[in-house]
Amino acid sequence: MPTKSPEQIQAQIEKLKAELLKIGAMRPGSLSQQYTACQKHGPFYKLSYTHRGKSSTQFIRPQFVEEVRRQLAAYKKFKSLTEKWVALALELSKTELEQARSATPKARWPEAPELFT
Numbered sequence: 001m002p003t004k005s006p007e008q009i010q011a012q013i014e015k016l017k018a019e020l021l022k023i024g025a026m027r028p029g030s031l032s033q034q035y036t037a038c039q040k041h042g043p044f045y046k047l048s049y050t051h052r053g054k055s056s057t058q059f060i061r062p063q064f065v066e067e068v069r070r071q072l073a074a075y076k077k078f079k080s081l082t083e084k085w086v087a088l089a090l091e092l093s094k095t096e097l098e099q100a101r102s103a104t105p106k107a108r109w110p111e112a113p114e115l116f117t
Helices: 005-023 062-103
Strands: 028-033 046-049 052-060
Touching: 005 062, 028 062, 046 062, 052 062
Parallel strands: none
Antiparallel strands: 028 046, 046 052
8 A cells, every 4th residue: 555645644544533523422331221010110221431531321312312422422532533543644654754754874883993893
């Protein structure tokens, strides 16, 4: 696969940044639907998530379920875009380092006959 130029990689990063700016309200976690043991009551919606190493759970009223689902989807998109950004940033660093190495003449050991006598 041909390597991309730093300019091409940077252009991809700028596109990702623009996409990130479009993301609205978000939240991490997963939403589950639950019923009581007798199945007569419910469904109840439960949001579970971990933030800063602390797990949390909260019940979500049915009228808020769709908004919570949108926020969960926005968070997944945020995570995906930031993962792509990190991958591109690593690729950019590698490309720039390779270009710098190829532009610099190879270092040679200085002549030091006294070290070998």
